[in-house]
Amino acid sequence: MSELIELTAAEAAAKVRAREIDAAELFEAYRARAAADELNAFTWVATEAPPADPESPLAGVPLAVKDLFCTEGVPSQAGSKILEGYRPPYTATVVANATRAGATLLAKTNQDEFAMGSSNENSAFGPVLNPWDRGRVPGGSSGGSAAAVAAGLTPWAFGTDTGGSIRQPAALCGIVGIKPTYGACSRWGMIAFASSLDQAGPFTRNVTDGALLLSHMVGHDPRDSTSVAMPEPISAPTAEDLKGIRLGVPEELLGGGDNGMGIEAGVRENFEATLKLAESLGATVDTCHLPHAPHALSAYYLIAPAEASANLARYDGVRYGLRVGGDTDLNTMYSRTRAEGFGPEVKRRIMLGTYALSSGYYDAYYGTALKVRTKISEDFRTVFGEFDFVVTPTSPWTAFELGAKTADPLAMYLNDFCTVPMSLAGIPGISIPSGLSDGLPVGFQLAGPAFSESRMIDAAYALEQAIGFDTSAARA
Amino acid sequence: MSGYEPVIGLEIHVQLKTRTKMFCGCELSFGDPPNIHCCPVCLGLPGALPVVNARAVDFAVMIGLALGSDIAPRSIFHRKNYFYPDSPKAYQISQYDEPICRGGRLGDVRIHRVHLEEDAAKLIHVGESGRIHGSDRSVVDFNRCGTPLVEIVTEPDLRSPEQAHEWLTLLRVTLRQLGVSDVNMDEGSLRCDANVSIRPAGSTELGTKAELKNMNSFRFLERGIRAEIARQTALVQAGEAVVQETLHYDPVTDSLTSLRSKEEAHDYRYFPEPDLVPLLVTDEIRAAAQEAIPELPAARMERFERELGLASGMARDLAFRRELADYYERALAEAPAGTVTPVEVANWIPQLVERIGSGEDPSESRVSAGALSALAAMVSAKEVSRDAARDVLTTLVAEGGDPAAIVEREGLGAISADGGDGNGLVAIVDAAIASDPDAAAKVKEGNVKAIGPLVGYVMRETKGRADGGEVTRLIRERVGSG
Numbered sequence: 001m002s003e004l005i006e007l008t009a010a011e012a013a014a015k016v017r018a019r020e021i022d023a024a025e026l027f028e029a030y031r032a033r034a035a036a037d038e039l040n041a042f043t044w045v046a047t048e049a050p051p052a053d054p055e056s057p058l059a060g061v062p063l064a065v066k067d068l069f070c071t072e073g074v075p076s077q078a079g080s081k082i083l084e085g086y087r088p089p090y091t092a093t094v095v096a097n098a099t100r101a102g103a104t105l106l107a108k109t110n111q112d113e114f115a116m117g118s119s120n121e122n123s124a125f126g127p128v129l130n131p132w133d134r135g136r137v138p139g140g141s142s143g144g145s146a147a148a149v150a151a152g153l154t155p156w157a158f159g160t161d162t163g164g165s166i167r168q169p170a171a172l173c174g175i176v177g178i179k180p181t182y183g184a185c186s187r188w189g190m191i192a193f194a195s196s197l198d199q200a201g202p203f204t205r206n207v208t209d210g211a212l213l214l215s216h217m218v219g220h221d222p223r224d225s226t227s228v229a230m231p232e233p234i235s236a237p238t239a240e241d242l243k244g245i246r247l248g249v250p251e252e253l254l255g256g257g258d259n260g261m262g263i264e265a266g267v268r269e270n271f272e273a274t275l276k277l278a279e280s281l282g283a284t285v286d287t288c289h290l291p292h293a294p295h296a297l298s299a300y301y302l303i304a305p306a307e308a309s310a311n312l313a314r315y316d317g318v319r320y321g322l323r324v325g326g327d328t329d330l331n332t333m334y335s336r337t338r339a340e341g342f343g344p345e346v347k348r349r350i351m352l353g354t355y356a357l358s359s360g361y362y363d364a365y366y367g368t369a370l371k372v373r374t375k376i377s378e379d380f381r382t383v384f385g386e387f388d389f390v391v392t393p394t395s396p397w398t399a400f401e402l403g404a405k406t407a408d409p410l411a412m413y414l415n416d417f418c419t420v421p422m423s424l425a426g427i428p429g430i431s432i433p434s435g436l437s438d439g440l441p442v443g444f445q446l447a448g449p450a451f452s453e454s455r456m457i458d459a460a461y462a463l464e465q466a467i468g469f470d471t472s473a474a475r476a
Numbered sequence: 477m478s479g480y481e482p483v484i485g486l487e488i489h490v491q492l493k494t495r496t497k498m499f500c501g502c503e504l505s506f507g508d509p510p511n512i513h514c515c516p517v518c519l520g521l522p523g524a525l526p527v528v529n530a531r532a533v534d535f536a537v538m539i540g541l542a543l544g545s546d547i548a549p550r551s552i553f554h555r556k557n558y559f560y561p562d563s564p565k566a567y568q569i570s571q572y573d574e575p576i577c578r579g580g581r582l583g584d585v586r587i588h589r590v591h592l593e594e595d596a597a598k599l600i601h602v603g604e605s606g607r608i609h610g611s612d613r614s615v616v617d618f619n620r621c622g623t624p625l626v627e628i629v630t631e632p633d634l635r636s637p638e639q640a641h642e643w644l645t646l647l648r649v650t651l652r653q654l655g656v657s658d659v660n661m662d663e664g665s666l667r668c669d670a671n672v673s674i675r676p677a678g679s680t681e682l683g684t685k686a687e688l689k690n691m692n693s694f695r696f697l698e699r700g701i702r703a704e705i706a707r708q709t710a711l712v713q714a715g716e717a718v719v720q721e722t723l724h725y726d727p728v729t730d731s732l733t734s735l736r737s738k739e740e741a742h743d744y745r746y747f748p749e750p751d752l753v754p755l756l757v758t759d760e761i762r763a764a765a766q767e768a769i770p771e772l773p774a775a776r777m778e779r780f781e782r783e784l785g786l787a788s789g790m791a792r793d794l795a796f797r798r799e800l801a802d803y804y805e806r807a808l809a810e811a812p813a814g815t816v817t818p819v820e821v822a823n824w825i826p827q828l829v830e831r832i833g834s835g836e837d838p839s840e841s842r843v844s845a846g847a848l849s850a851l852a853a854m855v856s857a858k859e860v861s862r863d864a865a866r867d868v869l870t871t872l873v874a875e876g877g878d879p880a881a882i883v884e885r886e887g888l889g890a891i892s893a894d895g896g897d898g899n900g901l902v903a904i905v906d907a908a909i910a911s912d913p914d915a916a917a918k919v920k921e922g923n924v925k926a927i928g929p930l931v932g933y934v935m936r937e938t939k940g941r942a943d944g945g946e947v948t949r950l951i952r953e954r955v956g957s958g
Contacts, residue, residue, distance in 0.1 A: 313566030
């Protein structure tokens with residue numbers, strides 16, 4: 001059993017195809033572990049193995065999928081009480097893409113409610129625990145997916161990233177997480193948080209698995225008007241060095257010599273060490289400038305809640321999900337359903353977003369945030385004229401204790417400081433584990449120009465091989 | 477007169493006659509069992525996304541071109557946010573400050589803008605009256621939800637309820653002939669709200685307007701506007717101010733009730749729809765739309781008046797019904813040159829319509845267009861009397877065929893006036909005079925009405941084949957000389 005768990009997804013797929021292992025046995029090995037999970041990583045676990053096709057590219061390798069992906073007939077709740085027990089009549093495109101390629105649905109993973117959070121403490125179904133230290137958070141909002149992959153409860157998983165919700169939990173859990181270019185993955189069937197920012201992406205143990213899974217997620221979908229075809233397919237990474245690669249370190253995100261930006265000392269140390277490693281592989285490392293990056297968090301926390309305030313308005317008790325007070329009048333039903341169905345962070349963001357869009361305030365808040373967003377995109381375009389990738393620590397700190405940041409929403413928002421600029425610009429980003437600090441994983445982020453996934457993954461791969469991070473500790 | 481003039485603008489919603497909905501592939505329908513034409517998109521299920529219906533865009537461009545609007549090469553969709561059970565996403569995808577068409581004109585009225593949006597679901601209140609008040613519960617039918625709508629907003633150029641009625645009729649036939657909508661008020665494919673204000677006659681400033689809703693027939697529209705003008709006039713004359721508000725017209729009581737005042741006006745928190753990319757109307761789309769537009773009623777009406785010399789009432793009646801106008805022009809084309817004027821042929825169309833039924837298409841009747849103009853030509857040449865020709869037309873409607881052959885077969889040819897032989901008209905006129913000397917005497921004295929019985933005698937004897945004018949002339953002549 002445990003040998004099966006130690007195989008990477010790519011290795012397992014190859015062995016299934018070669019008939020060296022049995023897909024049903026592989027599925028059952030993971031299913032049993034998922035069913036016995038103590039991290040609260042799951043909201044639903046399959047009770048039996050679905051049929052598998054050993055000839056297919058993904059050869060029956062089991063896949064866990066974040067709760068907010070619609071999976072026909074299977075609870076899809078976006079971590080919220082307002083959708084508790086909701087079973088959609090259709091399946092999200094990216095999930096269908098993966099299952100068509102041979103993946104089998106193992107489980108739905110726990111998450112911050114409606115993808116709003118950075119610690120998975122906002123779930124209506126309880127917090128998720130970090131397998132590296134169960135007193136700490138796994139990150140969020142895709143905390144369940146990250147914890148499950150890190151703990152070996154699933155070989156790989158889907159998450160979504162709006163402001164960092166794949167990259168940050170990947171960093172806190174010591175695994176690989178990829179946010180693709182906006183539009184690369186279809187959003188059809190993804191329960192929406194912020195339409196212009198949400199993107200699906202893979203959590204995997206290593207970069208090779210990440211490239212494999214991502215390649216079976218992407219593609220233009222006629223049902224999503226914002227999706228685009230990748231100009232080139234995502235290829236398996238092979239790079240052995242970083243010769244000729246120019247890495248840019250944004251001064252505005254990393255600050256001066258001291259901890260001005262609030263980056264933990266251990267994280268900063270690891271980051272510098274990783275940069276040295278990159279140089280030894282042939283990369284050049286220089287400071288770059290993203291002048292508007294300091295405003296990214298503010299712009300994000302106006303744009304995302306504004307879109308969310310409209311996206312979450314459909315949860316009104318009329319057609320599906322929770323309904324409270326159906327025998328009272330309309331406004332009472334609306335208010336009680338939403339008061340009881342939404343958690344405090346969701347309510348906070350709906351109010352923020354509604355305010356930012358309201359008459360008399362639109363120009364000052366939402367309108368201005370859109371302009372700042374354009375500026376940030378321009379900053380990246382300028383930087384990519386001289387650099388191949390922008391690099392940062394993925395998260396300013398390692399996994400914090402449960403409850404440590406729940407008292408102050410703004411403190412929680414700072415988790416996304418280094419990931420939000422890429423989300424606003426719509427460019428791809430990858431987080432790879434780059435070491436430990438006080439026994440907790442640290443993540444290293446590379447971000448590239450739009451549609452540079454293959455090159456970005458390749459560079460991450462070369463670095464990953466050189467770092468040699470051991471992910472097995474969390475699987476014990 | 478009150479000294480105040482009404483100022484009226486209209487806000488019209490037109491359901492487009494596409495095959496599927498504005499943002500999904502569900503089919504359009506009317507009157508089907510509830511909730512059978514729905515999908516995740518038009519139900520607003522979690523995770524669903526809209527995709528623009530290209531045909532709806534084509535239709536919107538056609539409408540804009542027909543109204544002489546500027547077509548925006550690039551326009552965007554906005555979310556219009558409000559909570560109501562007939563709005564499943566709690567926002568309507570519409571257009572706000574970058575609509576697909578701006579400006580234009582139809583007849584006397586300038587167009588302010590034209591834009592695309594989606595229709596709401598249908599709310600049914602279950603109870604005795606079907607109204608919200610007193611109902612036990614409400615249910616929602618999503619078949620209609622997502623139907624493509626075009627909203628047309630006019631400038632406040634209308635000055636009377638009658639003018640509003642007439643203009644909306646012109647708009648309706650224009651859209652009908654464009655083929656973009658059924659524009660049927662009974663079925664809800666045409667809806668019209670009115671913005672009404674008054675101001676001192678001769679003033680150029682606009683007064684405070686009230687918005688009138690729920691006028692779901694042309695008659696109610698006219699009555700509602702009239703009621704509102706009266707209400708505002710009475711207010712102003714009493715020294716009170718008109719308050720901006722929305723009023724609901726009740727056709728049963730012919731009165732208006734306030735729905736909401738300005739203070740409660742909704743903040744729709746418009747923002748650009750992030751699930752859709754900007755709408756680009758390319759040269760190809762524009763050219764194809766232009767190509768698809770037939771000659772429209774206003775232009776056709778004007779051409780009939782100017783080139784064919786038709787009176788405006790006749791020109792309008794023909795131009796407003798494409799089948800009639802097409803048939804009429806075919807009839808003209810088939811008439812040999814110089815045999816009959818356009819006015820003469822036009823005068824026979826109402827006669828034909830009366831006989832085949834007012835909703836019928838004459839090209840589907842047995843009367844060929846050529847037959848109609850040939851009949852008109854025979855009357856013009858006095859080969860047959862007008863009365864006899866009406867009988868010929870009735871026969872043509874029943875059997876089809878050629879008018880000359882029918883005249884010959886039925887012996888309906890006009891009777892000539894030649895005297896001498898006993899069959900001539902003069903002989904019959906003389907017989908009429910002889911049969912009623914009193915009437916003859918009165919006619920001689922100049923009593924015009926007395927000629928009636930004499931004319932009647934002649935027409936009976938000739939079975940209507942004589943020309944009425946000719947008979948009258950002959951009677952006077954023979955009485956005078958007799």
